[in-house]
């Protein structure tokens with residue numbers, strides 16, 4: 001008989017609009033790395049939230065280490081030795097990294113927090129596993145890549161026996177993923193059991209022992225990784241064959257749309273983040289920016305979109321200076337922006353999908369009608385949303401569903417749909433496929449290329465090298481706030497990029 | 506001259522106490538994510554309970570305990586309504602204010618047949634009060650002032666240096682994140698509103714037992730709201746709140762000494778104007794806890 005660390009049997013969970021888990025059984029052996037894959041909205045996060053005690057199943061049973069359990073909350077799951085990295089970060093912005101890590105299990109002397117010990121412990125974990133963070137920094141000043149590291153450190157700190165990792169690699173750079181896999185292997189060697197959710201199938205092949213595939217709330221297969229292939233997994237997930245690489249044809253660039261010269265800007269800690277960036281993007285081409293997270297990408301995007309002031313230099317859009325303009329004015333000049341963090345910048349989670357599809361253009365007709373005062377026209381808004389929901393395959397399809405109820409990948413599709421639909425002159429896509437499933441990546445990539453072919457200048461910033469390589473007509477590498485090299489995709493091998501990205505030019 | 510300065514200083518300190526206690530109450534509650542405008546009502550009920558129990562049982566210390574208890578009970582009710590039942594926190598707070606205004610008058614008539622009740626005792630510190638020096642001193646700076654100072658310092662340590670404080674603040678910022686780490690969001694929020702009500706009740710006891718020496722209907726007279734202003738002015742920190750309480754106390758203390766050209770109503774506006782100024786100015790911008798006012802539900 002196999003020794004299971006986790007047995008989820010016949011679990012069903014329904015939400016008002018969907019059955020997120022439909023009689024799902026997932027068996028995870030002790031000491032294995034078990035990949036859980038499936039399309040956006042397949043029910044992966046829901047199942048893991050049930051295992052972690054955050055959601056209560058309608059029916060079904062959980063067994064941990066051979067003992068049947070029922071969790072009233074995450075506290076019970078933690079006691080049972082389960083730890084989880086959540087798809088959407090569970091970090092408290094005004095607290096420091098160390099405070100976020102130790103919260104709930106604080107080192108203390110008779111109730112007084114022992115901060116030096118907390119900081120030392122976090123620093124030690126950070127050093128031991130190569131997850132660079134400053135324990136005393138406030139989380140609100142950090143970028144998503146670093147937030148991801150903190151989430152991983154949180155789980156390591158708790159020393160759980162069963163680790164649930166819900167898309168932990170979504171915003172990690174390739175080198176970081178490598179290092180992360182080393183961590184996973186070390187944990188596995190210590191006898192820990194790991195459930196790993198990802199949309200990147202090569203990661204599944206590289207690290208997992210077995211794979212379970214979910215589709216539309218059901219289990220559709222569990223296989224040994226050694227006996228399968230990415231193509232087979234993709235087909236199981238989507239129910240059809242998926243192009244893992246998009247054919248993009250060659251670009252026919254036109255006039256320069258975006259030109260950035262000598263741009264300098266400070267980061268949230270008022271330290272120089274951009275140190276004289278020069279770049280330009282022409283109509284009808286895709287410029288990809290490759291770089292390790294935290295080298296100025298976030299600030300670059302924020303300056304161009306008007307969210308952060310430049311301290312020096314100039315940003316021009318089709319010959320007009322746009323730096324110093326408000327984000328709204330920048331948008332009005334024809335700049336679309338898919339932000340790196342959809343929760344912080346992309347969506348209002350409490351609003352409906354429909355209302356989210358008009359954010360930023362909500363003051364234009366046909367969404368407002370002037371009847372003395374401007375009033376929103378719900379009919380026009382819903383009509384637009386219905387069109388986008390169909391076009392971008394957003395599920396569930398109800399335009400009046402709050403965006404917060406969508407799965408992560410579907411939330412991303414809402415943002416992408418809104419920004420693309422405006423047919424901007426310049427489209428800035430930061431981590432455009434973060435947390436999106438293979439089928440949708442294919443789709444979003446196709447749409448980005450269509451936008452390019454329609455004459456849009458596209459700037460793609462991604463921690464995912466493969467994405468940059470497969471989309472870009474030119475690749476610029478950013479390192480410590482400077483563009484340190486520019487390559488044509490033919491000459492850009494992963495090795496050459498890797499060297500440039502780490503400053504070893 | 507010196508005598509006037511001393512009088513203003515002593516009066517500032519005396520007047521700062523209720524603002525500070527109410528403001529601290531607000532700080533605990535809002536730091537955990539619950540708005541408690543009911544402070545005003547908890548204070549009023551506390552003021553009544555203090556005098557009623559003092560006069561019936563003959564001990565001002567028991568009166569003080571009763572005031573704190575009544576405040577905590579009203580805090581608990583606020584908690585049940587808006588933490589467990591997830592009702593609107595402003596509406597619940599308002600209900601507590603209106604309820605307190607009614608029940609105190611009702612009980613005054615019922616128990617004492619009038620709405621202005623003189624307290625038959627004040628808080629006396631055993632031993633110290635026998636000495637003439639302290640007796641004179643306490644008539645200027647009542648004993649509860651020292652308790653308040655202690656509470657301010659303890660609150661600072663509690664909120665920013667202890668496990669409970671970290672969890673309490675976490676719950677007010679991002680309850681879901683705290684929940685995923687096994688922090689019991691509901692328990693922390695209940696703890697905070699109960700402390701909040703207790704502090705407001707104590708502020709009420711101070712008003713009726715130490716400050717006015719009687720209870721009269723509506724004695725809290727908006728001090729709970731000024732306490733909220735002190736909390737905002739003090740950026741949701743105990744030390745800042747106490748500082749703001751002193752500032753507002755000073756504004757009131759100098760009133761009798763100001764030339765009569767400025768109508769006193771304008772002076773009464775000062776705390777609110779200062780608060781609006783602080784909220785509106787970019788310098789030292791005060792950001793409230795991110796999840797304040799939003800009930801937490803698990804799914």
Ligand SMILES: Nc1ncnc2c1ncn2[C@@H]1O[C@H](COP(=O)(O)OP(=O)(O)OP(=O)(O)O)[C@@H](O)[C@H]1O
Pocket residue numbers: 015016017018019020038039040041042043044045046047087395396404405406407408409410435437804
């Ligand atoms: N709180 C909620 N209320 C209502 N519906 C929900 C809620 N959470 C999830 N759902 C729905 O349940 C389904 C499964 O969502 P889930 O987040 O588990 O998907 P997922 O497999 O993790 O997808 P992704 O890869 O995009 O993260 C989706 O259709 C989603 O819209």
Ligand SMILES: [Mg+2]
Pocket residue numbers: 044045046087166407408409
């Ligand atoms: Mg998910």
